[in-house]
Amino acid sequence: MTGEPVGCPPPPPTGAPAxxxxxxxxxxxxxxxxxxxxxxELLRLAGLLGVVLVGLAVGWVMSGHRLFGVAVGAxxxxxxxxxxTIVRAVHxxxxxxxxxxxxxxxxxxxxxxxxxxxxxxxxxxxxxxxxERAFNLATVQLHTAAxxxxxxxxxxxxxxxxxxxxxxxxxxxxxTEPL
Numbered sequence: 001m002t003g004e005p006v007g008c009p010p011p012p013p014t015g016a017p018a019x020x021x022x023x024x025x026x027x028x029x030x031x032x033x034x035x036x037x038x039x040x041e042l043l044r045l046a047g048l049l050g051v052v053l054v055g056l057a058v059g060w061v062m063s064g065h066r067l068f069g070v071a072v073g074a075x076x077x078x079x080x081x082x083x084x085t086i087v088r089a090v091h092x093x094x095x096x097x098x099x100x101x102x103x104x105x106x107x108x109x110x111x112x113x114x115x116x117x118x119x120x121x122x123x124x125x126x127x128x129x130x131x132e133r134a135f136n137l138a139t140v141q142l143h144t145a146a147x148x149x150x151x152x153x154x155x156x157x158x159x160x161x162x163x164x165x166x167x168x169x170x171x172x173x174x175x176t177e178p179l
Contacts, residue, residue, distance in 0.1 A: 028103065030094040036135045037093075037155030041086045043131055049079045095153045095164075102142065102168065104151040114151040120144045121172035126161045140164050 052075055060068030089108050096103040104114045125141040132138060138161035139154040156164065 028096045028098065030096050030103075030105075033090065033093045033095075033153065033155030034135075034137055034157060035090065035155075036137055038087055038090045040131045040135050040137060040155075041090065042083065045079065045082055045086065049075060090155065093153070093155065097164075097167070102151070104142075104153055116142050116144060116151050118168065118171040120146075121168060124165045124168045124172070126158075126165050128158070128161075140168075142168065 053072060056068050056072050056075065059065075060072065085108060089106070092108055092111075093106045095105070100119075101115050101117045104116065106112055122143050122145060125143070126138050127141065128138040136157060137154070138156050138158050139152055140156060140161050141152045153164070
């Protein structure tokens with residue numbers, strides 16, 4: 001007996017990928033997005049829920065039908081579940097700059113890892129809506145020739161978003177593959 005729990009797979013060898021969604025755990029340095037993104041997403045949710053709840057409340061008062069009350073309860077329950085998923089989803093976002101590509105991971109139920117080679121990038125956008133600006137955040141959006149491979153990194157401080165945009169643009173220009 002080796003002392004390891006029965007049924008547990010052995011750990012991956014050093015330097016080997018741990019799995020398709022956590023490649024090269026010893027060599028990749030993941031960067032997190034700002035937790036202020038949680039506040040931004042919660043405010044968006046509150047605005048949406050507020051509009052829906054006001055509409056349901058008006059319908060309930062006007063008609064007196066109990067289905068409006070049930071709908072209010074369902075919306076509140078869905079909203080509470082969404083609050084938890086927003087917090088977990090923001091913590092799931094991450095990005096890592098490697099020598100030849102950028103890794104972007106996100107998702108809760110369906111985890112996604114995007115590998116964007118610098119040589120395939122066409123352009124990089126930085127955007128910030130009113131809520132993001134209020135919380136001093138920006139989003140970096142990468143565009144490639146394949147629309148399905150576009151990746152974005154939300155919840156970055158403007159200085160980090162500018163640094164990442166400039167670095168990705170410079171690397172994209174120097175590593176462009178000839179047609």
